[in-house]
Amino acid sequence: xxxxxxxVRADVRRTPGPCARWADRDADxxxxxxxxVGDKWSVLIIGTLADGPVRYSDLARDIPGISQRMLTLTLKxxxxxxxxxRTAYAEVPPRVEYALxxxxxxxxxxxxxxAAWSADRHAEIRDHQRAYDTAAADTx
Amino acid sequence: xxxxxxxVRADVRRTPGPCARWADRDADxxxxxxxxVGDKWSVLIIGTLADGPVRYSDLARDIPGISQRMLTLTLKxxxxxxxxxRTAYAEVPPRVEYALxxxxxxxxxxxxxxAAWSADRHAEIRDHQRAYDTAAADTx
DNA sequence: CGGTATCCACGAAGATACTG
DNA sequence: CAGTATCTTCGTGGATACCG
Numbered sequence: 001x002x003x004x005x006x007x008v009r010a011d012v013r014r015t016p017g018p019c020a021r022w023a024d025r026d027a028d029x030x031x032x033x034x035x036x037v038g039d040k041w042s043v044l045i046i047g048t049l050a051d052g053p054v055r056y057s058d059l060a061r062d063i064p065g066i067s068q069r070m071l072t073l074t075l076k077x078x079x080x081x082x083x084x085x086r087t088a089y090a091e092v093p094p095r096v097e098y099a100l101x102x103x104x105x106x107x108x109x110x111x112x113x114x115a116a117w118s119a120d121r122h123a124e125i126r127d128h129q130r131a132y133d134t135a136a137a138d139t140x
Numbered sequence: 141x142x143x144x145x146x147x148v149r150a151d152v153r154r155t156p157g158p159c160a161r162w163a164d165r166d167a168d169x170x171x172x173x174x175x176x177v178g179d180k181w182s183v184l185i186i187g188t189l190a191d192g193p194v195r196y197s198d199l200a201r202d203i204p205g206i207s208q209r210m211l212t213l214t215l216k217x218x219x220x221x222x223x224x225x226r227t228a229y230a231e232v233p234p235r236v237e238y239a240l241x242x243x244x245x246x247x248x249x250x251x252x253x254x255a256a257w258s259a260d261r262h263a264e265i266r267d268h269q270r271a272y273d274t275a276a277a278d279t280x
Numbered sequence: 281c282g283g284t285a286t287c288c289a290c291g292a293a294g295a296t297a298c299t300g
Numbered sequence: 301c302a303g304t305a306t307c308t309t310c311g312t313g314g315a316t317a318c319c320g
Contacts, residue, residue, distance in 0.1 A: 082269075096303090103268075118172055121246070209284085
């Protein structure tokens with residue numbers, strides 16, 4: 001499962017007791033990746049790029065509800081981190097394609113797993129939420 | 141004309157790949173899980189609970205920078221979704237322990253994979269970011 | 281100890297208009 | 301087509317004080 005060179009959990013204290021603590025570095029890693037893909041649009045964009053290069057306007061059309069501003073901003077951020085590449089063709093009309101880099105692709109599989117988990121468990125989650133909300137309403 | 145506005149949805153490219161265009165419910169799944177663990181603290185809490193039940197005050201101490209308010213709020217959200225369980229012991233002084241449920245544990249492994257990815261690639265990502273920022277500064 | 285309640289600042293993000 | 305610029309709203313989260 002985790003055959004990466006760096007095992008995050010290795011840095012977390014595994015005391016027999018109930019007190020495992022995050023090394024600051026671990027928290028930073030989490031924060032870093034969350035900043036990258038924890039927002040509203042990044043994962044959606046990455047998923048849309050899964051099959052190959054996609055044009056700006058196609059992204060705007062295929063991602064429901066995204067504004068031009070957020071699309072541009074999020075693409076810029078993904079590009080900055082090296083997850084997404086941009087190719088502009090000097091044509092008329094102009095054509096710009098965005099595609100996953102190798103780095104982006106490597107993230108895709110993990111992210112897809114998360115999506116699969118969510119799809120798999122979402123009924124269970126919703127049930128819990130409803131039950132919780134009902135119980136809370138009772139005690140109000 | 142390869143793609144008019146009318147047939148956008150019909151012209152979905154269904155390659156055998158992971159996902160072509162987002163069906164609305166796929167986007168909803170992503171959104172759901174991102175709402176759950178995409179925030180600043182959820183993953184950190186889940187990770188801290190990895191080894192077993194942890195008391196409220198221990199969570200507050202072991203998660204650097206978290207405020208009491210956010211700890212309470214995030215725990216409530218995780219509890220609502222069935223990822224975390226709460227047990228209050230009628231003692232003096234009072235003791236309350238939080239622990240991952242089976243659902244929470246099943247998420248943990250996926251999330252840990254994401255953290256491992258981040259730990260593994262974070263140098264590469266930072267390099268890209270620096271290069272990008274430098275290039276941007278040049279064109280300014 | 282294990283929380284709630286309230287106030288406030290700040291950044292994220294939507295709407296809209298404009299440009300190369 | 302592929303963006304940028306600006307304005308404004310809105311939610312998230314920090315600080316602080318208080319309660320069972």
